[in-house]
Amino acid sequence: xxxxxxxxxxxxxxxxxxxxxxxxxxxxxxxxxxxxxxxxxxxxxxxxxxxxxxxxxxxxxxxxxxxxxxxxxxxxxxxxxxxxxxxxxxxxxxxxxxxxxxxxxxxxxxxxxxxxxxxxxxxxxxxxxxxxxxxxxxxxxxxxxxxxxxxxxxxxxxxxxxxxxxxxxxxxxxxxxxxxxxxxxxxxxxxxxxxxxxxxxxxxxxxxxxxxxxxxxxxxxxxxxxxxxxxxxxxxxxxxxxxxxxxxxxxxxxxxxxxxxxxxxxxxxxxxxxxxxxxx
Amino acid sequence: xxxxxxxxxxxxxxxxxxxxxxxxxxxxxxxxxxxxxxxxxxxxxxxxxxxxxxxxxxxxxxxxxxxxxxxxxxxxxxxxxxxxxxxxxxxxxxxxxxxxxxxxxxxxxxxxxxxxxxxxxxxxxxxxxxxxxxxxxxxxxxxxxxxxxxxxxxxxxxxxxxxxxxxxxxxxxxxxxxxxxxxxxxxxxxxxxxxxxxxxxxxxxxxxxxxxxxxxxxxxxxxxxxxxxxxxxxxxxxxxxxxxxxxxxxxxxxxxxxxxxxxxxxxxxxxxxxxxxxxxxxxxxxxxxxxxxxxxxxxxxxxxxxxxxxxxxxxxxxxxxxxxxxxx
Numbered sequence: 001x002x003x004x005x006x007x008x009x010x011x012x013x014x015x016x017x018x019x020x021x022x023x024x025x026x027x028x029x030x031x032x033x034x035x036x037x038x039x040x041x042x043x044x045x046x047x048x049x050x051x052x053x054x055x056x057x058x059x060x061x062x063x064x065x066x067x068x069x070x071x072x073x074x075x076x077x078x079x080x081x082x083x084x085x086x087x088x089x090x091x092x093x094x095x096x097x098x099x100x101x102x103x104x105x106x107x108x109x110x111x112x113x114x115x116x117x118x119x120x121x122x123x124x125x126x127x128x129x130x131x132x133x134x135x136x137x138x139x140x141x142x143x144x145x146x147x148x149x150x151x152x153x154x155x156x157x158x159x160x161x162x163x164x165x166x167x168x169x170x171x172x173x174x175x176x177x178x179x180x181x182x183x184x185x186x187x188x189x190x191x192x193x194x195x196x197x198x199x200x201x202x203x204x205x206x207x208x209x210x211x212x213x214x215x216x217x218x219x220x221x222x223x224x225x226x227x228x229x230x231x232x233x234x235x236x237x238x239x240x241x242x243x244x245x246x247x248x249x250x251x252x253x254x255x256x257x258x259x260x261x262x263x264x265x266x267x268x269x270x271x272x273x274x275x276x277x278x279x280x
Numbered sequence: 281x282x283x284x285x286x287x288x289x290x291x292x293x294x295x296x297x298x299x300x301x302x303x304x305x306x307x308x309x310x311x312x313x314x315x316x317x318x319x320x321x322x323x324x325x326x327x328x329x330x331x332x333x334x335x336x337x338x339x340x341x342x343x344x345x346x347x348x349x350x351x352x353x354x355x356x357x358x359x360x361x362x363x364x365x366x367x368x369x370x371x372x373x374x375x376x377x378x379x380x381x382x383x384x385x386x387x388x389x390x391x392x393x394x395x396x397x398x399x400x401x402x403x404x405x406x407x408x409x410x411x412x413x414x415x416x417x418x419x420x421x422x423x424x425x426x427x428x429x430x431x432x433x434x435x436x437x438x439x440x441x442x443x444x445x446x447x448x449x450x451x452x453x454x455x456x457x458x459x460x461x462x463x464x465x466x467x468x469x470x471x472x473x474x475x476x477x478x479x480x481x482x483x484x485x486x487x488x489x490x491x492x493x494x495x496x497x498x499x500x501x502x503x504x505x506x507x508x509x510x511x512x513x514x515x516x517x518x519x520x521x522x523x524x525x526x527x528x529x530x531x532x533x534x535x536x537x538x539x540x541x542x543x544x545x546x547x548x549x550x551x552x553x554x555x556x557x558x559x560x561x562x563x564x565x566x567x568x569x570x571x572x573x574x575x576x577x578x579x580x581x582x583x584x585x586x587x588x589x590x591x592x593x594x595x596x597x598x599x600x601x602x603x604x605x606x607x608x
Contacts, residue, residue, distance in 0.1 A: 017409045018416075024406055025423045028486055031438045032426065038441075050447035092334040105327030111335065118342055122543055122591050124564060124584035126345035128571040129352060132359050133345060152341035155334050213431030216546050220572060231433045245441060252434045263429045267422045270429065275491050 032256070038249035046245050061250035069233035069251050070225075078230040080143055082211045085150040086204045089158050092151065094200065097162035098192060102171060112160075119156035123216075131220060141224035149221065150211050158203045161276055165199030166192075202273035205266060209259065230255055353585045357578035359571070370582035381583065383558055384566045387473055391562060392541035394477040396534060399485035404530075406485075407492035408522055421490060428487040436550035439479035440466065469559035472552050476560055480547045491529055499525035535598045539591045563587055 038046055040057045049055065066072065100108050130149070131140075139145030177191050193200070215231040222228060233255075237248045263270050353370060357363035374381040410420055427435070442448045443465040450462035465475040499522065507517045523530070545564030548554060554561035554569075563583060571580035 014412070017413055021406070021409055021413065021420050024402075025420060028424050028427050028482075031442060031482070032430065035434070035438050035441075046447065050441075051452060092337070095330040096334050099327040099330035103323070103327035103330070105331065106324060108327075111331060114335075115338075118338065120539065120591065120595070121342060121346055122539070122584065122587045124543065124567050125349045125581075125588045126342055126584075128359075128567070128577050128580050128584060129345035129348035130341060131571070132577065133340075133348075135359075148337060149341050151334070152338045155338050159334070209429060213433075215431070215433055215550070219549070220568070231431060234433050234437060243440075245447065248437055248441075252437055256430055256434055259429055259431070260426070263426065264422070267425070271421070271425055271490055274428065274487065275494065 032260075035249045035252050035256075038245060039253035041246055041249075043244060043246050058246075061246045062254065065237070065247040065250035065254065068247060069236045070228075071230065071233055071251070071254060073226065074228050074230040074233045075254075077143065077227060078212055081146055081150070081229060082208045084143070084147045085154070085211045086208045088147065088151045089154050089207050090200050090204060093155055093158035093203065094162055094193075094196075096155075097159050097166060098188070100159070101163045101166035102174070112163075115156040115159055127220065134221060139221075141222055141227050143227065145221055146218060146229075149217055150207075150214065153217075154207045154210065157276075158207065161203055161273070162196065162199050165196055169195055198269070201266075202269050202276075205262070205270055206273040209270075212259065349581045349584055352578050352581035354582075355578040357581075358575045359577040360575075363578060366578070370579050371586075373579065374583060374586065380558065380561065380566055381563075384561045384563045387560060387562050388542050388544070390473060391477050391544055392538055394474060395481060395484075395537050395541055398478075399481040399488055400530075400534070400537075402481075402485045403488035403492050406489045407496055408518055410489070410493055411496040411522075421493065424486040425490055426486065427483045430483060432483070432546045433550060435479060435483045436547060439475070439482065440551060443475055443479075466551055467556055469556055472556060473560040476547050476551050479551065480544070488533060491533060492526055495526035495529040496522060531598065535594060538594045542587045542590050 034051055037052070037054050038050075039061055040059065041049070041054045041061075042058050045055060096111075099105055100111065105111075134140050134145050134149075137145075139148070173191050173195065174187050177187050182190065213231065214229070218229045218231060222232075233251055234248065237244045237251060352363055354365060354367060355363035356366045356369070406424065410417055410424075413420065430438075443450075445451060445462045445464050448462070448465075450465070453459075454462040463471070465471045503521045503525070504517060507521050512520065542563060544562050545568065548560055548562050548565055549568070552560045554565040563586075567580045567583045567587075570576045570583065
């Protein structure tokens with residue numbers, strides 16, 4: 001095959017490819033842009049101009065939405081849920097992954113198989129009994145109750161990802177440290193954790209995003225307004241007469257802007273982590 | 281002996297470093313029974329102690345409730361107090377008496393038909409375009425993936441707006457003179473379900489595309505060169521090189537999406553709660569309502585068990601086709 005032909009194949013109808021891809025990008029991104037535009041419009045302007053660029057920027061939507069959606073409380077709750085879930089997931093999942101990757105415990109392959117099967121058990125099989133178990137344990141309407149569920153549901157993904165990350169890492173560094181007289185705790189904190197941190201970051205991002213966006217479990221397990229996460233703030237902007245779209249959009253913007261910034265900054269890690277997890 | 285005992289208890293939490301597999305240090309390892317205890321600690325107790333917390337938590341949240349769920353399927357139970365064993369009554373009810381269940385199951389199948397076609401076709405098409413792009417490929421990938429990181433409540437709000445007759449795409453088209461599309465897509469029985477599926481797949485297809493793209497990028501270039509030499513056009517190239525090259529990913533995702541189609545809840549609940557008149561009701565909504573609104577938890581558990589049955593059937597179908605020599 002000649003070089004010319006190779007080049008021809010590569011560049012063949014490329015302009016058309018770009019045109020189609022740009023249309024698809026428009027399809028993916030313009031709804032997000034639209035809700036960001038609408039977040040700075042007044043209701044009257046949304047009525048006149050439901051999709052275009054804002055004529056003027058009204059930032060008071062944000063303060064009104066912040067008050068009315070009780071974002072101070074719901075965002076606070078969600079931040080607590082994210083931090084504790086991610087911390088517990090990284091520590092407990094990391095311990096299990098380290099054990100599976102490095103210690104070859106007897107029964108380790110059964111644990112892996114269990115996690116694989118468990119991650120395909122339909123949530124509707126265990127959600128109903130879990131609700132009544134949580135009720136009898138007084139874990140309904142508590143942050144701890146939600147955190148425990150989130151940590152457990154993310155366990156298979158976290159263990160698989162961290163384990164495969166550790167397996168890809170040579171144990172030589174750990175052995176060298178042991179030869180130099182480091183104890184096991186030092187090996188873990190000085191060698192394993194620093195070398196594995198990209199894996200931890202990926203798991204933290206994926207799990208954190210999942211908890212920040214989570215709605216279904218929170219809907220079922222929390223009825224106390226004091227404990228509502230940020231995903232429930234949206235219901236405050238609708239009543240039986242309709243929905244206030246400027247406040248809804250401002251609320252949406254407050255919820256997604258941090259996520260989008262983090263995603264753009266660390267997109268490769270997000271994309272790789274999410275595609276390895278296959279989480280929806 | 282005393283020395284051996286202390287050394288093994290001393291290291292309860294930390295495996296002793298003398299034990300590193302090193303021939304010169306072998307001699308230091310205590311002999312006999314203590315050596316065994318030592319080894320037990322190092323090879324079984326500590327590794328399992330590291331795995332146990334998350335395994336116990338997972339069992340409490342998933343495994344035990346799943347087993348309870350199977351048990352409650354055969355009972356009449358309000359969620360509080362004693363469950364009353366009723367044998368197969370719940371299953372008889374959902375097979376023969378419950379029109380709601382049949383309707384919801386049909387909607388799940390429509391949902392599945394939508395999801396295994398529309399997002400898959402879009403993702404395959406886009407990934408095969410993007411696989412050829414050399415410059416700017418990363419930017420496209422990032423932007424196309426973006427909807428996947430948007431939380432479901434926001435996706436639902438966006439599409440509730442875009443599909444509304446007053447503000448949405450339809451009304452804009454009507455202003456431009458293209459009438460007929462300014463209808464309440466989510467409020468009409470014939471369009472509600474497909475509209476919800478469309479909103480969900482707007483969020484989902486970029487993710488699928490990235491998976492396919494990654495698989496396509498691992499296909500060796502030589503295969504494309506060979507196809508070129510044989511005079512294949514782009515469609516033939518896609519059919520005979522690209523598709524076989526990403527078959528494993530596609531079939532795995534087909535299986536996953538088919539299973540997910542039975543679990544769908546969030547988008548339906550957020551956009552229509554199953555309405556109008558049950559037109560977008562899916563099994564997830566029916567189970568939710570039965571368990572938490574009607575306190576018919578035993579019956580809800582039975583319906584949940586049927587979802588596990590469908591999921592199991594889908595897995596078996598794929599295993600069976602693979603055994604039969606289908607290369608999926």
